[in-house]
Amino acid sequence: MLGNLFAGFYQFADVFAFLVLSAAGLAIIFGMMGVINMAHGEFVMCGVYVTAASYHAGLPLPLAQACGTAVAFLIGMVLEAVVIRPLYTRPLDSLLVTWGLSLVVTQGTLVLVGSTFPGIGTPLGGFRVGDYTFSAYRMVLFAAAIGVLGFVWFLFLRTRFGIQARAVMQNPGMAQALGVRRNRVYALSFGVGAGLAGFCGALYAPTMSLIPTMGSSFIVESFVTVVVGGSSVLLGTAPAAVALAVIRTGLNAWYGQIIGQIGLLVAVILIIRVLPDGFTGWLTRRTA
């Protein structure tokens, strides 16, 4: 009984963590700058590969994961300044450029690194509840997802950078007229978005086989969560992840994986039919 109950929670937590971790970076970049980052999956992959390479070079796993996150953050900052910044007034072009970039990175990785890369075994082993055994690392991922939400809350609501970032988001011209260095805010926001994508990759690195197209395995869930959530991480991504995880877990349990996947996409279509601005739009209307 207890084992069954916990199994339900465990599956929910697993899906929730995956949705939050894979979508947070995408949501920040979309919410702050209106840029749809088609290279999001490649930032995740960057996190995975850098983590794996650092780990094989002898770093302990948590440090290797920090490296994966940091490299994605730095690449994001540079990319923003060089490629994305000239395209803020041209959202379709920025979509195209990031898509092109994702193709280049995927193929480049295939050429430079090869079609496989030695993976990392999942750490921490398992624990028992009732009659079942569960992976402890999955619980770490769940905690990390909660941690990411806490980090985003702290960064955007409790720091000066966050206040300036929200001001830029609400009225870029007015923020600039108050002395806010808009470009710096954009570069940092893009860096944070890319860094969170890298963090996602770093966390899932020990759970997956490493192939150059692995970025795409994060793409569907991350886009779906952002579409349902809307532009805000806290008012959008988080509730969307809860809702989608409940739907997915329920359908998986009763009808199996395939129906779970299809049901998730049907639910998404229904939700955006009812809430065109996602949860963000709905919640800000109710609280305003």
Next chain:
Amino acid sequence: MPPDPILEVAGLRAGYGGTQVLQGVDLSVGRGEIVALVGRNGVGKTTTMRCLIGLVRATAGSIRFAGEEMSRTAADARARRGIGYIPQGRDVFPRMTVQENLAVGELIGASRRQRRADLVYQYFPILAERRRQMAGTLSGGQQQQLAIGRALIGGPELILLDEPSEGVQPNVVQAIVRVLRSIRDDLGTTIVFVEQNLETILTLADRCCVMEKGKVVDAIPPGAVTSENVRRHLLL
């Protein structure tokens, strides 16, 4: 020519897309002066203000602020250099609290920031009472006070203020005018403001500059800011 000018604008041209709005604005403002920019609807008063802070690009002419050429400088750098801007319609950040709105402005050093915030709360006590309220839920007059306070945080030498009385109750306008005068008297801050409301102009302005079709065409010198002199420039 005022003595010790803090702002000298010459031959300023600007517009939107293909249409020229400013056709060569000339304007000179002395340190510590309060100057009203008056003129009928659509003559380019707001465009002038936006051009001075740098939100509209100058296509020709010069803007010298405290002796420094600014017409090519980015808006954020002008603000940090000491120009405060309060737009027409106020543009407070609606989904941020009063306190957060005040914290947006760039200023180095946390202790100085707190002292500036205290000063703002002293000038506008209503903001202190409502510091945790979302700015979007404030009344027009409260938003105007917040917008002025927000510009004061950076410690500006020059304040650009576009139609402070628009959509604000008359008694609140009077209170705002009193505060603006004491800001000038206490801090020596120069104020250039656009205004259509006769009462506000008469009680606040030292002198007026009159705009017509994208140019400053006339001036009302100190001592001559009377109701009949001003009124004929305000007809809509």
